[in-house]
Amino acid sequence: MILHIDMDAFYASVEERDNPSLVGKPVIVGGSVEGRGVVAAANYVVREFGVHSAMSAARAQRLCPHAIVIKPRIEYYAEVSRQIREIFEQFTPLVEPLSLDEAFLDVTGSEDLFGSAAEIGRKIKYRIWSELKLTASVGVANSKFVAKIASALKKPDGFVVVDADAVQAFLDPLPVGRLWGVGRVTGQVFDRLAIRTIGQLRQMPLNRLKELFGTAGEHYWQLAQGIDGRKVVPDREAKSISNETTFAEDISDPAILRAWFVDLVEQVARRMRRHDLKGRSVEIKVRFPDFQTVTRSLTLAEPTNITRELLEAGLELLFNRLPQRQQPIRLLGFGVSRFDGSEKSQQLLFDQPDRQRQQQLDRIADQIAEKFGKSAIHRGTRLDKSRD
The missing domain is CATH 3.40.1170.60 (MutS, DNA mismatch repair protein, domain I)
Known part of the structure; x- marks a missing residue:
């Protein structure tokens, strides 16, 4: 579970x-x-x-x-997030963080020790409140997709359990917009077809959905059936580390996109350094309102986990290598893969003295966040960054 x-x-x-x-x-x-x-x-x-x-x-x-x-x-929120994750890891080593404020946990192997998945969820929820005085919403299910929907249904301070034999009954009455990937444009198509619930979508023939939405049609059909076989993958076992965010409203302002992108990169870089991972391949993911998803990747000269280097590579992909489109962006993601812990003498985007300074800056920021929960060092571009 x-x-x-x-x-x-x-x-x-x-x-x-x-x-x-x-x-x-x-x-x-x-x-x-x-x-x-x-x-x-x-x-x-x-x-x-x-x-x-x-x-x-x-x-x-x-x-x-x-x-x-x-x-x-x-940095302070990252420290609180680390404290929350320590609670998670007392119940299971299978923790897959999605961002500072959410994570998937596979507790299947922990039920003999701590009780049912629902009991574990309640214990974690209680520990977060009693130790950190913060509330969490918890979804319990047999798949990532259903668990994520469940956690959002009764926010704030929610707790929803979906038993394996009740998945379809749980999903069917929900609005079709609850499905991952169904945004404003896709929702309008479903509305014209009088498809307003997941149950109604589930009754549509798979071929018809493919005609309407291409490969995304099969994605919708599988989710409507409650099919999601993705496993919980901890950072240390992952072949890639990534983070993404879906905006409540589509964004076209480059300054706002840049600010969010900086936050994504910093979270990914911090997770890499936590597990002593260095990556050679950088990738961005962008989804537009019509659900078209575009990815772009870049291979670095040598593996790195330096925030500035990852950020520079990611910004190059985001602003210079995407197709020139007028559409705003619905989803923005950043990831690093091809991990390699070996150090090489090649140069990347900066000369070696500058790289050493950047590594030292990252180490200091990580140490301060680890020990004190906040940092006197602030990266130049954040959520309040002006347009350059």
């Missing part, structure tokens, strides 16, 4: 925990309007005004002028 654990409004909840006077007030974690900032997290109070993550700070301010805006403390 698989757990999907998703922290509730993570960044904002951490800020509320550390400053209780914020509780009950509309809180935004993100950049400033002047700096063309973006909303990194929105607590549940401000969400009632229509504010959500990935929204521009300017629009968020128009929707909720009295919101309290707090500058992100990414």
Whole structure:
């Protein structure tokens, strides 16, 4: 059985925990309007005004002028995330982090020690609250897809268990938009076909879905049947480490895309260094509103886990090697593969003295995050970065 654990409004909840006077007030974690900032997290109070993550700070301010805006403390959130992961790993070594605030856990082999998957989920949820004073929503199911849907259904502080023999009954009544990959454009196609629930989609012939959506049609059909055979893969066993985010609203502003991309790269680089991994291949993934997904990759001269080097390579792919399209972006992802721990003397994007400085900067940032939970060092481009 698989757990999907998703922290509730993570960044904002951490800020509320550390400053209780914020509780009950509309809180935004993100950049400033002047700096063309973006909303990194929105607590549940401000969400009632229509504010959500990935929204521009300017629009968020128009929707909720009295919101309290707090500058992100990414290193601090990473430290809290590490504490949460330590709790996970006391119950199972099979932990696959998706980002700082969510992860999949395979607890199949842990049930003899700690009880059923549902019991383990409740124990983890209790530990996160009792030790860190943060709430998590938990989904329990026999697949990643179903567990992820379950964790989102009763947020915040949700807990949903889907037994193996109840998957179809669970999925059928849900809106078709719950399926991974069904965005605004695809949803409009389903709406014209009067397909509004997963159950209705499940009744459609597979060939018809392929005619309409190509290979994505089979993807929709399998998910509607509750079919998802992906395993939980810990970072240390993965052939690649990646992170991606699907925006609540499609984004076209390059400054906002760049800010989110920096955060993705930093999380991936930190996970690589945690497991002493260096990668030679960098890849980005971009999904457009029409569900067309484009990937681009670049092979580096030598393996690296230096944040700046990975970032430079990723930005080259994102802004210079994607097809020139006018469509905004729905999903943005970054990953590294072809791991190789050996050091070589070749040069990459920088001369060797500069590489040594960058490695030292990464080590310092990681050590400070590990020991103190926050850093005095801030990378030049973050969620409040101005357009260059």
